[in-house]
Amino acid sequence: MSRRGAWLALAAALVVSPVAGGCGEAHRLPRAAEPAVAPPPAVRPRGRVLALGAPAEGVAVDSGAGLVAVALREPPSLAVYDARSGSRVRRVALLQSARHLGLGPAGNVLVPAERADALVQVRIRSGAARMLRVGRFPHDAAAGGGRVFVTDERGDRLTVVAAGRVLSTLRTPIQPGGVAFADGRVGVVAVRQRVLALYD
Secondary structure, three states: OOHHHHHHHHHHHHHHHHHHHHHHHHHHOOOOOOOOOOOOOOOOOOOOOOOOOOOEEEEEEEOOOOEEEEEEOOOOEEEEEEOOOOOEEEEEEOOOOEOOOEEOHHHEEEEEEHHHOEEEEEEOOOOOEEEEEOOOOEEEEEEEOOEEEEEEOOOOEEEEEEOOEEEEEEEOOOOEEEEEEEOOEEEEEEOOOOEEEEEO
16 A cells, blocks of 8 residues: 555544444443423412413523413424413414424524424514524524524534524534533533533
8 A cells, every 4th residue: 555545544544433433432322311201290280370282392481571482392383472471472383393492692582493403593572483404403502602502412413503504513422412501601411421511
């Protein structure tokens, strides 16, 4: 083999090694923990209880607008309620359902539509929606520093969104789930590798 061929082979091995190592590590890890199915409550909870009419997932509260957004599974939609009266203000149809919701800038609800590989931003006051393709199976989203951070659970990536477009993608530990922004840092919980990764 020529010297150039040897260098190319070495470069290829260095590029492939981390990926292969990650795959091997994923096979050795236990499956991500999932919450148990909760039994029906034995006593009625305190406060006002609203019947949503569909299985619910994530919740986001815009205290300034006095509105609460709830992700519904069937049909995939975002229901917006008045925080004081409990009455439903609107229901926004979604391409796919979301597990978690986040609150972004300008009153946008961040809706990671997992099976659509998309982040949908819905204006909580008007219901206007804008969709952006991100990575594989986006699970959670958080906003901070003028950017939106989306965990791509099946892509092992963190997608960074700014000004309505994908700015960059960052590698994460295996199966990133929850994400949060605080003090200029982004924290990502990898639910399969069971570690917390921090990004500046």
